[in-house]
Amino acid sequence: MNAMMTRALRKQERVSQCITFIILGSVGIPIWNVLQKTYAADTEAASAATPLNTLSPPLDNLYTVLSISFVAILFGIACAFYLQEWLPQTNWVRRFIESIVAILGGVPSIFYGILATGIFFSYAGTLKTIGVVRAPQGPGDGAALESLSFPHDTPVFYIVVLTFILMVMPLTIKTTQAALRSVATPIREAAYALGASHWQVLKTQVIPIALTQILAAGCRAMSSALATVALIFGIYVWQYTDAPGEMSNRFVLFLSSALLFSIFSSILIKLCTSASADPAHPTR
Amino acid sequence: MNHSIETENLSLWYGDFQALMDVSVKIPDGQITSLIGPSGCGKTTLLRCFNRVNERYGNVTTEGKIEVLGKNIYDADVSLPELRKAVGMVFQRPNPLPISVYENILFGLRIHSPMRSITRADADEIVEEALKSVFLWTDLKDKLKTRATSLQLEQQQKLCIARLLPLKPKIILMDEPCSALDAKGTRAVEELMEILAGTYTFIIVTHNMAQARRVSKECIFMFLGELIEHRETQALFTDPQHEKTSDYVHMRYG
Numbered sequence: 389m390n391a392m393m394t395r396a397l398r399k400q401e402r403v404s405q406c407i408t409f410i411i412l413g414s415v416g417i418p419i420w421n422v423l424q425k426t427y428a429a430d431t432e433a434a435s436a437a438t439p440l441n442t443l444s445p446p447l448d449n450l451y452t453v454l455s456i457s458f459v460a461i462l463f464g465i466a467c468a469f470y471l472q473e474w475l476p477q478t479n480w481v482r483r484f485i486e487s488i489v490a491i492l493g494g495v496p497s498i499f500y501g502i503l504a505t506g507i508f509f510s511y512a513g514t515l516k517t518i519g520v521v522r523a524p525q526g527p528g529d530g531a532a533l534e535s536l537s538f539p540h541d542t543p544v545f546y547i548v549v550l551t552f553i554l555m556v557m558p559l560t561i562k563t564t565q566a567a568l569r570s571v572a573t574p575i576r577e578a579a580y581a582l583g584a585s586h587w588q589v590l591k592t593q594v595i596p597i598a599l600t601q602i603l604a605a606g607c608r609a610m611s612s613a614l615a616t617v618a619l620i621f622g623i624y625v626w627q628y629t630d631a632p633g634e635m636s637n638r639f640v641l642f643l644s645s646a647l648l649f650s651i652f653s654s655i656l657i658k659l660c661t662s663a664s665a666d667p668a669h670p671t672r
Numbered sequence: 673m674n675h676s677i678e679t680e681n682l683s684l685w686y687g688d689f690q691a692l693m694d695v696s697v698k699i700p701d702g703q704i705t706s707l708i709g710p711s712g713c714g715k716t717t718l719l720r721c722f723n724r725v726n727e728r729y730g731n732v733t734t735e736g737k738i739e740v741l742g743k744n745i746y747d748a749d750v751s752l753p754e755l756r757k758a759v760g761m762v763f764q765r766p767n768p769l770p771i772s773v774y775e776n777i778l779f780g781l782r783i784h785s786p787m788r789s790i791t792r793a794d795a796d797e798i799v800e801e802a803l804k805s806v807f808l809w810t811d812l813k814d815k816l817k818t819r820a821t822s823l824q825l826e827q828q829q830k831l832c833i834a835r836l837l838p839l840k841p842k843i844i845l846m847d848e849p850c851s852a853l854d855a856k857g858t859r860a861v862e863e864l865m866e867i868l869a870g871t872y873t874f875i876i877v878t879h880n881m882a883q884a885r886r887v888s889k890e891c892i893f894m895f896l897g898e899l900i901e902h903r904e905t906q907a908l909f910t911d912p913q914h915e916k917t918s919d920y921v922h923m924r925y926g
Contacts (some may be wrong), residue, residue, distance in 0.1 A: 428867040478732045574767035578832070581725055582839070583756035592783070593769060630844075 457613040458555040461606050464560030470569040471561070473590060485561075493557035500555040556609045563605030567598040607653045674701040676843055676873045677722060682736035684717060686729070691717045693897045694736075699813040699890075704865060706888035708881060710920065714897040715877045719845050722875070723759040724752060728870070740844055755786060760836035764848045766828035768820035768835075773812055776831060777802050780839045798838050806834040806864055826857030830864065835899045844868075846876040852882065862887050881921060885909055893917045 467485075475482040571594045579589045677699040679899040684692040693911050699705050706717040720726035721738060724745060738745050745755055757780070768776050777799045781790060790798075801818065803809040808830050812823075820831055829849060836844060846865075850858040865874055865887055878884050884891055884905065893914075899910060901917045912918035 416770060428859040478730070482723060517818065526713045574763060575769060577725070577728075578769055579779070579783075580728065580768040581723065582780075582835070583753040584783045585753060592779070644922060646758065 400550065418463055450568050454552075454613060456549050457552045457556045458610065460556045461560050461609050464557045464609070465564050465602060465606065467557070468561045468564035469590075473563045473586070473594075486565075489558040489561050492554070493562040500551055503551060550592065552613055557614060559609045560605055563608065564598075564602050567601030568594060570601065571597045675699060676701045676741055677875070678720075678739040679721075680737040680739075682718075682721065682734070682738060684714075684721065684726075684735075685733040687731050691897050692721075693901045695894075695897075697861035697899055697902060699838060699873065699875060701873055703890065704869050704876060704888045706868045706884040707875065707877045707892050707894060707896035708879075708884050708920070709900075711879075712896075713894045715894055716847055716896070719761075719847055719875060719877050722843070722845055722860075723756050723761055725756070725761060742881065746809075748882055753784065755815070757839045758841055759843045759845060760839065761845045762829070762832050762836070762849050764853050766825055766832055768823070768831050768900065770819060770821050771888050772817050773820050773831060774799055774816040777835045777838060784839065785843055802834040802837045805837055805868070806830045807860075808834060826860055829853060829857065829861055833864065833868075841872065841890055843873045843875065846874060846877060848877055851879065858883070881909075881923075893920065895920075 471482050471485060575593055575597070576589055579593050584592070675698040676698075677697075679695055679697050683690065684693055695714075695718060697718075705717065709715050709748065716727060721734065722740060724746075726732055734746065740755070740759060743750065743840040758790065769779060774795075778790065778795055800809060803812055808827060811827065812831075815823075820828065824829065829852070829862050832833070833844070846872050850861055863885065866878070868874070876884075876888065891900060891903065891908045893901040893908065893912075893916075895916050901912065901914050903913070908917065912921055
């Protein structure tokens, strides 16, 4: 069936992929809203006993961080295009970035979480290392908490943002480059030999063929960003609550929804990609 | 006799490796000329020089002069799209684009003309004409919307020739066009070349000496980056002037 697929059909397929991508991107929002609401209700109840309402700003900021990582993904895709399509293989910038990407791309996301919390906590000055915890000492002790909520104008916010970018970029660059490489050379040569410019080859041949895999790259990077949010959130909750049992329940809820998101998106990606498996070499 | 391509002392290096050494050749207009020689002798490199498609590999240095249709193609004012429009190329493995047959034929025209400047009626006519001139119209007229990569190899290769024609090239370069085809496909492509030869200048790289003998009027023998002999095909095969040529055409090596 694949071999007989016409352009119109492929267009339809591509539209459905874009819609899937948007849906996947927006799945995070309702999950987040639910969490926020229950969280707010919870802090209200808690603030009767202790003034813990300073806990909600960080969550808002994490949301900002997530949208920033979305932008970072787009930037990563652009980077991959530049590396793969414009820089020659011998260029030292390309080799340098590719070696970094190769190393960072293989690091599990939990290490980024640990890196972020490590820098984050030591920067805040409340904790020397992750293992040493100074829990709030009561209603009067707001200093520890305030320094932990990371408003936009503090360096801590930028540390978190940079960590997310550091985590999302290598993954995106690696997978997008692989997608571009998968477009067979004969196809490019055919287009060049007919007099197409570099941009025309990209626009008419390379991007349509590689788009599915590039979208998949974006989804995958977003999933790993979500997983790290879960980690930061978990450490947060674990250290700064007077009702550890309830809060860790919430953490488990978030973690499981992040996990569900990842599984859900990877299944959808698999479904999308198998429908147009390797369009450059359809089975005869 | 007019010459569509003339090279003068053409040398080419891939990095430190010299692939072509002082090649000077004149290729006549409106005929089939074949390039023969053992593997790695620079046939394909020479062919790829004529539409400057080998520059894409990077790390390529060229010296000397190539005049295509009276114009040095290494001049600064030469536009690559225009050059490649005039000098079409057919590759070793059929490489139709993974789009429909119809769009494959229009691809060249579309990239050379502004958006939406080709009307539907014009497009239909162009496709029909191109397919008719390669004798594919009866086979494919009901399959215009199928993906070109799903056709038979022979049809794919003919389609690759057909998609050059709407651009009205003067020269068609062929890099072992029949090596991926069976005997029947080879015969079909050869016949097609013979019919089109009056209108276009063909340069064909081939490993198949029988094919060079069958189709080409003039023959160029290359060896290790050097042009050894360039004569009429019959003369080159029956009475080779050079020792290396005679060894090759009598299949003592290669």
